[in-house]
Amino acid sequence: MEAGVRSYEEAFSPYWYPVAFSHELKERPLAARLLGRELVVWRVGSGVAATQRYCAHRGADLCAGEVSAEGLRCAFHGWTYGQDGRCVRVPSQPGAPIPARAALASFRAVERYGLVWICLDASSQEALPEWPELESGKVATVALPRLDWEVSAGRLMEIILDVTHLSWVHKGTFGNPEQQEVLSYEVARLPGGLRTQITYPALSPALEGAPPRVDKTTLTYDVTLPFAVRLSFKPTLFFQHTVYAIASPWSEEKAQCFYFSSYHPAIKQFPDIFVKSELAILEQDRLIAEGQRPKAHPLDFSGEVHVKADRLPIEYRRGVIALRTGRPVDGPPPE
Structure with a gap:
Protein backbone atom coordinates (compact mmCIF):
# COMPACT_ATOMS: atom_id res chain seq x y z
CA MET A 1 0.00 0.00 0.00
CA LEU A 120 -18.82 -0.08 11.88
CA ASP A 121 -17.00 2.79 13.63
CA ALA A 122 -18.46 3.49 17.07
CA SER A 123 -16.71 6.88 17.30
CA SER A 124 -17.80 8.15 13.90
CA GLN A 125 -19.58 11.49 13.59
CA GLU A 126 -20.66 10.91 9.99
CA ALA A 127 -24.36 11.17 9.14
CA LEU A 128 -26.63 9.31 6.76
CA PRO A 129 -27.43 10.94 3.42
CA GLU A 130 -30.08 13.63 3.81
CA TRP A 131 -33.08 12.92 1.58
CA PRO A 132 -35.96 14.65 3.43
CA GLU A 133 -38.44 14.17 0.59
CA LEU A 134 -38.51 10.46 1.39
CA GLU A 135 -39.91 11.21 4.85
CA SER A 136 -42.41 13.89 3.81
CA GLY A 137 -45.17 11.45 2.93
CA LYS A 138 -45.63 13.10 -0.48
CA VAL A 139 -43.86 10.46 -2.56
CA ALA A 140 -44.11 6.70 -2.94
CA THR A 141 -41.10 4.43 -3.47
CA VAL A 142 -40.34 1.28 -5.41
CA ALA A 143 -37.16 -0.75 -4.98
CA LEU A 144 -35.24 -3.08 -7.22
CA PRO A 145 -33.91 -6.37 -5.89
CA ARG A 146 -30.46 -5.91 -4.35
CA LEU A 147 -27.75 -5.71 -6.97
CA ASP A 148 -24.68 -7.92 -6.39
CA TRP A 149 -21.82 -6.76 -8.61
CA GLU A 150 -18.31 -8.18 -8.83
CA VAL A 151 -16.78 -4.72 -8.77
CA SER A 152 -15.74 -2.15 -6.18
CA ALA A 153 -18.25 0.29 -4.74
CA GLY A 154 -16.32 3.17 -6.30
CA ARG A 155 -16.38 1.60 -9.77
CA LEU A 156 -20.09 0.93 -9.37
CA MET A 157 -20.72 4.56 -8.46
CA GLU A 158 -18.58 5.87 -11.30
CA ILE A 159 -20.63 4.13 -13.98
CA ILE A 160 -23.81 5.58 -12.49
CA LEU A 161 -22.19 9.04 -12.55
CA ASP A 162 -20.71 8.64 -16.02
CA VAL A 163 -22.60 10.91 -18.44
CA THR A 164 -20.58 9.97 -21.52
CA HIS A 165 -21.65 6.33 -21.74
CA LEU A 166 -25.39 6.91 -22.01
CA SER A 167 -25.59 6.89 -25.81
CA TRP A 168 -23.26 3.89 -26.12
CA VAL A 169 -24.04 1.45 -23.35
CA HIS A 170 -27.78 2.11 -23.13
CA LYS A 171 -28.80 1.52 -26.72
CA GLY A 172 -32.18 -0.15 -26.74
CA THR A 173 -33.22 1.19 -23.32
CA PHE A 174 -33.08 4.99 -23.07
CA GLY A 175 -29.76 5.81 -24.76
CA ASN A 176 -29.87 7.97 -27.86
CA PRO A 177 -27.19 6.75 -30.32
CA GLU A 178 -27.66 9.89 -32.43
CA GLN A 179 -26.44 12.06 -29.52
CA GLN A 180 -22.79 11.24 -28.89
CA GLU A 181 -21.45 14.66 -27.95
CA VAL A 182 -21.55 15.66 -24.28
CA LEU A 183 -22.03 19.38 -23.89
CA SER A 184 -19.90 21.22 -21.35
CA TYR A 185 -21.12 21.07 -17.76
CA GLU A 186 -19.82 22.14 -14.35
CA VAL A 187 -19.56 20.17 -11.12
CA ALA A 188 -20.04 21.88 -7.76
CA ARG A 189 -18.04 20.58 -4.83
CA LEU A 190 -20.20 20.59 -1.71
CA PRO A 191 -19.45 19.64 1.90
CA GLY A 192 -19.45 15.87 1.78
CA GLY A 193 -20.40 15.57 -1.86
CA LEU A 194 -20.91 16.87 -5.39
CA ARG A 195 -23.69 18.24 -7.56
CA THR A 196 -24.15 18.69 -11.29
CA GLN A 197 -26.93 18.95 -13.85
CA ILE A 198 -27.01 17.97 -17.51
CA THR A 199 -29.64 17.76 -20.21
CA TYR A 200 -29.82 14.57 -22.26
CA PRO A 201 -32.07 13.80 -25.27
CA ALA A 202 -33.15 10.39 -24.02
CA LEU A 203 -35.37 8.02 -25.96
CA SER A 204 -38.67 7.55 -24.17
CA PRO A 205 -40.01 4.00 -23.81
CA ALA A 206 -41.95 2.56 -26.73
CA LEU A 207 -45.52 2.35 -25.43
CA GLU A 208 -48.56 0.67 -27.02
CA GLY A 209 -46.76 0.00 -30.28
CA ALA A 210 -45.58 3.58 -30.75
CA PRO A 211 -41.87 4.02 -31.56
CA PRO A 212 -39.55 5.66 -29.02
CA ARG A 213 -39.46 9.46 -29.07
CA VAL A 214 -36.67 11.83 -28.17
CA ASP A 215 -37.39 13.18 -24.70
CA LYS A 216 -35.31 16.11 -23.48
CA THR A 217 -34.49 15.05 -19.92
CA THR A 218 -32.82 17.06 -17.17
CA LEU A 219 -30.56 14.88 -15.01
CA THR A 220 -29.54 16.25 -11.61
CA TYR A 221 -26.85 14.33 -9.73
CA ASP A 222 -26.45 14.86 -5.97
CA VAL A 223 -23.57 12.75 -4.65
CA THR A 224 -23.00 11.98 -0.97
CA LEU A 225 -19.51 10.62 -0.43
CA PRO A 226 -18.42 7.96 -0.39
CA PHE A 227 -20.98 5.79 -2.19
CA ALA A 228 -24.44 7.34 -2.48
CA VAL A 229 -26.20 9.36 -5.17
CA ARG A 230 -29.62 10.88 -5.68
CA LEU A 231 -30.37 11.21 -9.41
CA SER A 232 -33.41 13.20 -10.45
CA PHE A 233 -34.97 12.65 -13.88
CA LYS A 234 -37.19 15.43 -15.26
CA PRO A 235 -38.35 14.39 -18.73
CA THR A 236 -40.86 16.25 -20.86
CA LEU A 237 -42.80 13.22 -22.16
CA PHE A 238 -42.54 10.64 -19.38
CA PHE A 239 -42.87 10.51 -15.59
CA GLN A 240 -40.69 12.64 -13.35
CA HIS A 241 -38.94 10.51 -10.76
CA THR A 242 -35.84 10.35 -8.58
CA VAL A 243 -33.49 7.42 -8.22
CA TYR A 244 -31.44 6.67 -5.10
CA ALA A 245 -28.42 4.38 -5.37
CA ILE A 246 -26.18 3.41 -2.44
CA ALA A 247 -23.26 1.05 -2.93
CA SER A 248 -22.54 -1.06 0.14
CA PRO A 249 -18.96 -2.42 0.02
CA TRP A 250 -18.50 -6.09 0.85
CA SER A 251 -14.79 -5.77 0.14
CA GLU A 252 -12.49 -3.62 -1.97
CA GLU A 253 -13.53 -5.54 -5.10
CA LYS A 254 -17.19 -6.43 -4.49
CA ALA A 255 -20.27 -4.42 -3.61
CA GLN A 256 -24.01 -4.60 -3.28
CA CYS A 257 -26.18 -1.75 -4.45
CA PHE A 258 -29.48 -0.71 -2.93
CA TYR A 259 -31.40 1.00 -5.70
CA PHE A 260 -34.88 2.49 -5.52
CA SER A 261 -36.96 5.33 -6.87
CA SER A 262 -39.46 7.84 -5.54
CA TYR A 263 -42.45 8.93 -7.61
CA HIS A 264 -45.83 10.59 -7.27
CA PRO A 265 -48.25 8.03 -5.80
CA ALA A 266 -50.91 9.01 -8.36
CA ILE A 267 -48.85 7.32 -11.10
CA LYS A 268 -50.23 3.82 -10.56
CA GLN A 269 -48.31 2.12 -13.37
CA PHE A 270 -44.90 3.53 -12.42
CA PRO A 271 -43.57 0.62 -10.28
CA ASP A 272 -43.97 -2.01 -12.99
CA ILE A 273 -42.48 0.25 -15.67
CA PHE A 274 -39.58 1.29 -13.44
CA VAL A 275 -38.56 -2.19 -12.32
CA LYS A 276 -38.64 -3.64 -15.82
CA SER A 277 -36.79 -0.76 -17.50
CA GLU A 278 -34.26 -0.11 -14.75
CA LEU A 279 -33.20 -3.74 -14.42
CA ALA A 280 -32.48 -3.77 -18.16
CA ILE A 281 -30.49 -0.51 -17.92
CA LEU A 282 -28.46 -1.68 -14.93
CA GLU A 283 -27.68 -5.02 -16.53
CA GLN A 284 -26.09 -3.07 -19.38
CA ASP A 285 -24.02 -1.18 -16.80
CA ARG A 286 -23.04 -4.32 -14.89
CA LEU A 287 -21.59 -6.02 -17.94
CA ILE A 288 -19.33 -3.03 -18.57
CA ALA A 289 -18.37 -2.38 -14.93
CA GLU A 290 -17.46 -5.99 -14.16
CA GLY A 291 -15.14 -6.01 -17.16
CA GLN A 292 -13.15 -2.97 -16.02
CA ARG A 293 -9.66 -3.40 -14.61
CA PRO A 294 -8.51 -3.02 -12.00
CA LYS A 295 -11.65 -4.14 -10.18
CA ALA A 296 -10.61 -2.11 -7.14
CA HIS A 297 -11.28 1.61 -7.39
CA PRO A 298 -8.07 3.31 -8.63
CA LEU A 299 -6.24 5.58 -6.20
CA ASP A 300 -4.92 7.83 -8.95
CA PHE A 301 -5.56 8.78 -12.58
CA SER A 302 -2.31 7.61 -14.15
CA GLY A 303 -3.69 4.43 -15.72
CA GLU A 304 -6.47 6.19 -17.62
CA VAL A 305 -6.92 9.09 -20.04
CA HIS A 306 -9.73 11.53 -19.26
CA VAL A 307 -11.45 14.32 -21.21
CA LYS A 308 -13.61 17.27 -20.16
CA ALA A 309 -16.81 15.26 -20.55
CA ASP A 310 -15.55 13.01 -17.71
CA ARG A 311 -15.67 15.87 -15.20
CA LEU A 312 -18.23 14.26 -12.84
CA PRO A 313 -16.45 10.90 -12.39
CA ILE A 314 -13.13 12.78 -12.12
CA GLU A 315 -14.43 14.95 -9.29
CA TYR A 316 -16.01 11.94 -7.64
CA ARG A 317 -12.75 10.00 -7.70
CA ARG A 318 -10.92 13.01 -6.28
CA GLY A 319 -13.28 12.91 -3.33
CA VAL A 320 -12.88 9.19 -2.72
CA ILE A 321 -9.08 9.37 -2.97
CA ALA A 322 -9.15 12.23 -0.48
CA LEU A 323 -10.94 9.96 1.98
CA ARG A 324 -8.23 7.34 1.54
CA THR A 325 -5.35 9.81 1.92
CA GLY A 326 -6.76 12.40 4.27
CA ARG A 327 -5.87 15.30 2.01
CA PRO A 328 -7.29 17.13 -1.03
CA VAL A 329 -6.57 15.42 -4.33
CA ASP A 330 -6.22 17.02 -7.76
CA GLY A 331 -7.28 15.02 -10.76
CA PRO A 332 -5.70 15.16 -14.21
CA PRO A 333 -6.25 18.21 -16.41
CA PRO A 334 -8.90 17.06 -18.93
CA GLU A 335 -7.80 17.27 -22.54
Whole structure:
Protein backbone atom coordinates (compact mmCIF):
# COMPACT_ATOMS: atom_id res chain seq x y z
CA MET A 1 0.00 0.00 0.00
CA GLU A 2 1.26 3.49 -0.84
CA ALA A 3 2.60 5.62 1.99
CA GLY A 4 -0.09 7.83 3.47
CA VAL A 5 -2.95 5.73 2.10
CA ARG A 6 -5.30 4.28 4.68
CA SER A 7 -6.59 0.76 4.23
CA TYR A 8 -9.94 0.39 2.52
CA GLU A 9 -11.61 -0.78 5.74
CA GLU A 10 -10.13 2.02 7.86
CA ALA A 11 -11.03 4.76 5.39
CA PHE A 12 -14.65 3.75 4.88
CA SER A 13 -15.67 2.28 8.26
CA PRO A 14 -16.84 5.67 9.62
CA TYR A 15 -19.69 5.86 7.10
CA TRP A 16 -23.20 4.40 7.12
CA TYR A 17 -24.20 1.72 4.62
CA PRO A 18 -27.43 -0.18 4.03
CA VAL A 19 -27.26 -3.95 4.49
CA ALA A 20 -30.94 -4.82 3.89
CA PHE A 21 -34.27 -3.39 2.93
CA SER A 22 -36.50 -2.99 5.98
CA HIS A 23 -39.08 -5.37 4.57
CA GLU A 24 -36.44 -8.13 4.40
CA LEU A 25 -35.82 -8.05 8.15
CA LYS A 26 -38.71 -9.83 9.81
CA GLU A 27 -38.83 -12.02 12.92
CA ARG A 28 -35.74 -14.03 11.97
CA PRO A 29 -32.14 -12.73 12.17
CA LEU A 30 -30.61 -11.78 8.84
CA ALA A 31 -27.07 -12.24 7.53
CA ALA A 32 -25.16 -9.21 6.29
CA ARG A 33 -21.65 -8.41 5.14
CA LEU A 34 -19.85 -5.09 5.21
CA LEU A 35 -16.20 -4.18 4.59
CA GLY A 36 -15.04 -7.74 5.12
CA ARG A 37 -17.06 -8.31 8.29
CA GLU A 38 -19.69 -11.02 8.59
CA LEU A 39 -22.67 -9.63 10.52
CA VAL A 40 -26.06 -10.63 11.82
CA VAL A 41 -28.93 -8.15 12.10
CA TRP A 42 -32.13 -8.59 14.07
CA ARG A 43 -35.09 -6.63 15.38
CA VAL A 44 -35.23 -5.37 18.96
CA GLY A 45 -37.83 -3.36 20.83
CA SER A 46 -36.02 -0.09 20.12
CA GLY A 47 -35.30 -0.76 16.47
CA VAL A 48 -32.56 -2.96 15.00
CA ALA A 49 -29.35 -4.49 16.33
CA ALA A 50 -26.21 -5.68 14.58
CA THR A 51 -23.31 -7.80 15.85
CA GLN A 52 -20.68 -10.17 14.54
CA ARG A 53 -22.31 -13.18 12.93
CA TYR A 54 -20.73 -16.09 14.81
CA CYS A 55 -21.31 -17.11 18.40
CA ALA A 56 -18.50 -16.44 20.91
CA HIS A 57 -19.01 -19.92 22.40
CA ARG A 58 -18.32 -22.37 19.57
CA GLY A 59 -18.56 -20.28 16.42
CA ALA A 60 -22.09 -21.26 15.42
CA ASP A 61 -23.90 -19.13 12.86
CA LEU A 62 -26.26 -16.86 14.75
CA CYS A 63 -28.37 -16.39 11.62
CA ALA A 64 -29.71 -19.88 12.39
CA GLY A 65 -30.80 -18.70 15.85
CA GLU A 66 -33.91 -16.90 16.94
CA VAL A 67 -34.87 -13.63 18.57
CA SER A 68 -36.24 -13.85 22.11
CA ALA A 69 -37.27 -11.28 24.69
CA GLU A 70 -33.71 -11.45 26.10
CA GLY A 71 -31.94 -11.04 22.77
CA LEU A 72 -30.50 -13.16 19.99
CA ARG A 73 -30.38 -16.83 20.98
CA CYS A 74 -27.88 -19.21 19.38
CA ALA A 75 -29.39 -22.37 17.91
CA PHE A 76 -26.39 -24.51 19.01
CA HIS A 77 -26.39 -24.15 22.82
CA GLY A 78 -28.87 -21.37 23.54
CA TRP A 79 -26.35 -18.70 24.49
CA THR A 80 -28.24 -15.41 24.23
CA TYR A 81 -26.84 -11.97 23.38
CA GLY A 82 -28.24 -8.54 24.04
CA GLN A 83 -28.24 -5.60 21.65
CA ASP A 84 -24.84 -4.49 22.96
CA GLY A 85 -23.34 -7.89 22.13
CA ARG A 86 -22.88 -9.07 25.72
CA CYS A 87 -24.02 -12.59 26.58
CA VAL A 88 -26.97 -12.49 28.98
CA ARG A 89 -27.76 -16.20 29.30
CA VAL A 90 -25.80 -19.49 29.29
CA PRO A 91 -28.44 -22.23 29.75
CA SER A 92 -25.94 -24.98 30.60
CA GLN A 93 -24.75 -23.04 33.69
CA PRO A 94 -27.68 -20.89 34.84
CA GLY A 95 -26.24 -20.14 38.26
CA ALA A 96 -22.64 -19.41 37.26
CA PRO A 97 -21.20 -16.02 36.34
CA ILE A 98 -21.14 -15.38 32.60
CA PRO A 99 -17.51 -15.11 31.34
CA ALA A 100 -16.50 -11.56 30.50
CA ARG A 101 -15.24 -12.73 27.12
CA ALA A 102 -18.69 -14.06 26.23
CA ALA A 103 -19.47 -11.08 24.06
CA LEU A 104 -19.86 -10.19 20.41
CA ALA A 105 -18.58 -7.12 18.61
CA SER A 106 -21.64 -4.89 18.21
CA PHE A 107 -22.28 -2.06 15.78
CA ARG A 108 -24.62 0.89 15.45
CA ALA A 109 -27.72 0.16 13.36
CA VAL A 110 -30.71 2.29 12.35
CA GLU A 111 -33.64 2.18 9.95
CA ARG A 112 -34.25 5.03 7.55
CA TYR A 113 -35.65 5.42 4.03
CA GLY A 114 -36.88 1.83 4.11
CA LEU A 115 -33.35 0.51 4.65
CA VAL A 116 -31.37 -1.01 7.52
CA TRP A 117 -28.10 0.94 7.89
CA ILE A 118 -24.94 -0.02 9.80
CA CYS A 119 -21.86 1.96 10.82
CA LEU A 120 -18.82 -0.08 11.88
CA ASP A 121 -17.00 2.79 13.63
CA ALA A 122 -18.46 3.49 17.07
CA SER A 123 -16.71 6.88 17.30
CA SER A 124 -17.80 8.15 13.90
CA GLN A 125 -19.58 11.49 13.59
CA GLU A 126 -20.66 10.91 9.99
CA ALA A 127 -24.36 11.17 9.14
CA LEU A 128 -26.63 9.31 6.76
CA PRO A 129 -27.43 10.94 3.42
CA GLU A 130 -30.08 13.63 3.81
CA TRP A 131 -33.08 12.92 1.58
CA PRO A 132 -35.96 14.65 3.43
CA GLU A 133 -38.44 14.17 0.59
CA LEU A 134 -38.51 10.46 1.39
CA GLU A 135 -39.91 11.21 4.85
CA SER A 136 -42.41 13.89 3.81
CA GLY A 137 -45.17 11.45 2.93
CA LYS A 138 -45.63 13.10 -0.48
CA VAL A 139 -43.86 10.46 -2.56
CA ALA A 140 -44.11 6.70 -2.94
CA THR A 141 -41.10 4.43 -3.47
CA VAL A 142 -40.34 1.28 -5.41
CA ALA A 143 -37.16 -0.75 -4.98
CA LEU A 144 -35.24 -3.08 -7.22
CA PRO A 145 -33.91 -6.37 -5.89
CA ARG A 146 -30.46 -5.91 -4.35
CA LEU A 147 -27.75 -5.71 -6.97
CA ASP A 148 -24.68 -7.92 -6.39
CA TRP A 149 -21.82 -6.76 -8.61
CA GLU A 150 -18.31 -8.18 -8.83
CA VAL A 151 -16.78 -4.72 -8.77
CA SER A 152 -15.74 -2.15 -6.18
CA ALA A 153 -18.25 0.29 -4.74
CA GLY A 154 -16.32 3.17 -6.30
CA ARG A 155 -16.38 1.60 -9.77
CA LEU A 156 -20.09 0.93 -9.37
CA MET A 157 -20.72 4.56 -8.46
CA GLU A 158 -18.58 5.87 -11.30
CA ILE A 159 -20.63 4.13 -13.98
CA ILE A 160 -23.81 5.58 -12.49
CA LEU A 161 -22.19 9.04 -12.55
CA ASP A 162 -20.71 8.64 -16.02
CA VAL A 163 -22.60 10.91 -18.44
CA THR A 164 -20.58 9.97 -21.52
CA HIS A 165 -21.65 6.33 -21.74
CA LEU A 166 -25.39 6.91 -22.01
CA SER A 167 -25.59 6.89 -25.81
CA TRP A 168 -23.26 3.89 -26.12
CA VAL A 169 -24.04 1.45 -23.35
CA HIS A 170 -27.78 2.11 -23.13
CA LYS A 171 -28.80 1.52 -26.72
CA GLY A 172 -32.18 -0.15 -26.74
CA THR A 173 -33.22 1.19 -23.32
CA PHE A 174 -33.08 4.99 -23.07
CA GLY A 175 -29.76 5.81 -24.76
CA ASN A 176 -29.87 7.97 -27.86
CA PRO A 177 -27.19 6.75 -30.32
CA GLU A 178 -27.66 9.89 -32.43
CA GLN A 179 -26.44 12.06 -29.52
CA GLN A 180 -22.79 11.24 -28.89
CA GLU A 181 -21.45 14.66 -27.95
CA VAL A 182 -21.55 15.66 -24.28
CA LEU A 183 -22.03 19.38 -23.89
CA SER A 184 -19.90 21.22 -21.35
CA TYR A 185 -21.12 21.07 -17.76
CA GLU A 186 -19.82 22.14 -14.35
CA VAL A 187 -19.56 20.17 -11.12
CA ALA A 188 -20.04 21.88 -7.76
CA ARG A 189 -18.04 20.58 -4.83
CA LEU A 190 -20.20 20.59 -1.71
CA PRO A 191 -19.45 19.64 1.90
CA GLY A 192 -19.45 15.87 1.78
CA GLY A 193 -20.40 15.57 -1.86
CA LEU A 194 -20.91 16.87 -5.39
CA ARG A 195 -23.69 18.24 -7.56
CA THR A 196 -24.15 18.69 -11.29
CA GLN A 197 -26.93 18.95 -13.85
CA ILE A 198 -27.01 17.97 -17.51
CA THR A 199 -29.64 17.76 -20.21
CA TYR A 200 -29.82 14.57 -22.26
CA PRO A 201 -32.07 13.80 -25.27
CA ALA A 202 -33.15 10.39 -24.02
CA LEU A 203 -35.37 8.02 -25.96
CA SER A 204 -38.67 7.55 -24.17
CA PRO A 205 -40.01 4.00 -23.81
CA ALA A 206 -41.95 2.56 -26.73
CA LEU A 207 -45.52 2.35 -25.43
CA GLU A 208 -48.56 0.67 -27.02
CA GLY A 209 -46.76 0.00 -30.28
CA ALA A 210 -45.58 3.58 -30.75
CA PRO A 211 -41.87 4.02 -31.56
CA PRO A 212 -39.55 5.66 -29.02
CA ARG A 213 -39.46 9.46 -29.07
CA VAL A 214 -36.67 11.83 -28.17
CA ASP A 215 -37.39 13.18 -24.70
CA LYS A 216 -35.31 16.11 -23.48
CA THR A 217 -34.49 15.05 -19.92
CA THR A 218 -32.82 17.06 -17.17
CA LEU A 219 -30.56 14.88 -15.01
CA THR A 220 -29.54 16.25 -11.61
CA TYR A 221 -26.85 14.33 -9.73
CA ASP A 222 -26.45 14.86 -5.97
CA VAL A 223 -23.57 12.75 -4.65
CA THR A 224 -23.00 11.98 -0.97
CA LEU A 225 -19.51 10.62 -0.43
CA PRO A 226 -18.42 7.96 -0.39
CA PHE A 227 -20.98 5.79 -2.19
CA ALA A 228 -24.44 7.34 -2.48
CA VAL A 229 -26.20 9.36 -5.17
CA ARG A 230 -29.62 10.88 -5.68
CA LEU A 231 -30.37 11.21 -9.41
CA SER A 232 -33.41 13.20 -10.45
CA PHE A 233 -34.97 12.65 -13.88
CA LYS A 234 -37.19 15.43 -15.26
CA PRO A 235 -38.35 14.39 -18.73
CA THR A 236 -40.86 16.25 -20.86
CA LEU A 237 -42.80 13.22 -22.16
CA PHE A 238 -42.54 10.64 -19.38
CA PHE A 239 -42.87 10.51 -15.59
CA GLN A 240 -40.69 12.64 -13.35
CA HIS A 241 -38.94 10.51 -10.76
CA THR A 242 -35.84 10.35 -8.58
CA VAL A 243 -33.49 7.42 -8.22
CA TYR A 244 -31.44 6.67 -5.10
CA ALA A 245 -28.42 4.38 -5.37
CA ILE A 246 -26.18 3.41 -2.44
CA ALA A 247 -23.26 1.05 -2.93
CA SER A 248 -22.54 -1.06 0.14
CA PRO A 249 -18.96 -2.42 0.02
CA TRP A 250 -18.50 -6.09 0.85
CA SER A 251 -14.79 -5.77 0.14
CA GLU A 252 -12.49 -3.62 -1.97
CA GLU A 253 -13.53 -5.54 -5.10
CA LYS A 254 -17.19 -6.43 -4.49
CA ALA A 255 -20.27 -4.42 -3.61
CA GLN A 256 -24.01 -4.60 -3.28
CA CYS A 257 -26.18 -1.75 -4.45
CA PHE A 258 -29.48 -0.71 -2.93
CA TYR A 259 -31.40 1.00 -5.70
CA PHE A 260 -34.88 2.49 -5.52
CA SER A 261 -36.96 5.33 -6.87
CA SER A 262 -39.46 7.84 -5.54
CA TYR A 263 -42.45 8.93 -7.61
CA HIS A 264 -45.83 10.59 -7.27
CA PRO A 265 -48.25 8.03 -5.80
CA ALA A 266 -50.91 9.01 -8.36
CA ILE A 267 -48.85 7.32 -11.10
CA LYS A 268 -50.23 3.82 -10.56
CA GLN A 269 -48.31 2.12 -13.37
CA PHE A 270 -44.90 3.53 -12.42
CA PRO A 271 -43.57 0.62 -10.28
CA ASP A 272 -43.97 -2.01 -12.99
CA ILE A 273 -42.48 0.25 -15.67
CA PHE A 274 -39.58 1.29 -13.44
CA VAL A 275 -38.56 -2.19 -12.32
CA LYS A 276 -38.64 -3.64 -15.82
CA SER A 277 -36.79 -0.76 -17.50
CA GLU A 278 -34.26 -0.11 -14.75
CA LEU A 279 -33.20 -3.74 -14.42
CA ALA A 280 -32.48 -3.77 -18.16
CA ILE A 281 -30.49 -0.51 -17.92
CA LEU A 282 -28.46 -1.68 -14.93
CA GLU A 283 -27.68 -5.02 -16.53
CA GLN A 284 -26.09 -3.07 -19.38
CA ASP A 285 -24.02 -1.18 -16.80
CA ARG A 286 -23.04 -4.32 -14.89
CA LEU A 287 -21.59 -6.02 -17.94
CA ILE A 288 -19.33 -3.03 -18.57
CA ALA A 289 -18.37 -2.38 -14.93
CA GLU A 290 -17.46 -5.99 -14.16
CA GLY A 291 -15.14 -6.01 -17.16
CA GLN A 292 -13.15 -2.97 -16.02
CA ARG A 293 -9.66 -3.40 -14.61
CA PRO A 294 -8.51 -3.02 -12.00
CA LYS A 295 -11.65 -4.14 -10.18
CA ALA A 296 -10.61 -2.11 -7.14
CA HIS A 297 -11.28 1.61 -7.39
CA PRO A 298 -8.07 3.31 -8.63
CA LEU A 299 -6.24 5.58 -6.20
CA ASP A 300 -4.92 7.83 -8.95
CA PHE A 301 -5.56 8.78 -12.58
CA SER A 302 -2.31 7.61 -14.15
CA GLY A 303 -3.69 4.43 -15.72
CA GLU A 304 -6.47 6.19 -17.62
CA VAL A 305 -6.92 9.09 -20.04
CA HIS A 306 -9.73 11.53 -19.26
CA VAL A 307 -11.45 14.32 -21.21
CA LYS A 308 -13.61 17.27 -20.16
CA ALA A 309 -16.81 15.26 -20.55
CA ASP A 310 -15.55 13.01 -17.71
CA ARG A 311 -15.67 15.87 -15.20
CA LEU A 312 -18.23 14.26 -12.84
CA PRO A 313 -16.45 10.90 -12.39
CA ILE A 314 -13.13 12.78 -12.12
CA GLU A 315 -14.43 14.95 -9.29
CA TYR A 316 -16.01 11.94 -7.64
CA ARG A 317 -12.75 10.00 -7.70
CA ARG A 318 -10.92 13.01 -6.28
CA GLY A 319 -13.28 12.91 -3.33
CA VAL A 320 -12.88 9.19 -2.72
CA ILE A 321 -9.08 9.37 -2.97
CA ALA A 322 -9.15 12.23 -0.48
CA LEU A 323 -10.94 9.96 1.98
CA ARG A 324 -8.23 7.34 1.54
CA THR A 325 -5.35 9.81 1.92
CA GLY A 326 -6.76 12.40 4.27
CA ARG A 327 -5.87 15.30 2.01
CA PRO A 328 -7.29 17.13 -1.03
CA VAL A 329 -6.57 15.42 -4.33
CA ASP A 330 -6.22 17.02 -7.76
CA GLY A 331 -7.28 15.02 -10.76
CA PRO A 332 -5.70 15.16 -14.21
CA PRO A 333 -6.25 18.21 -16.41
CA PRO A 334 -8.90 17.06 -18.93
CA GLU A 335 -7.80 17.27 -22.54
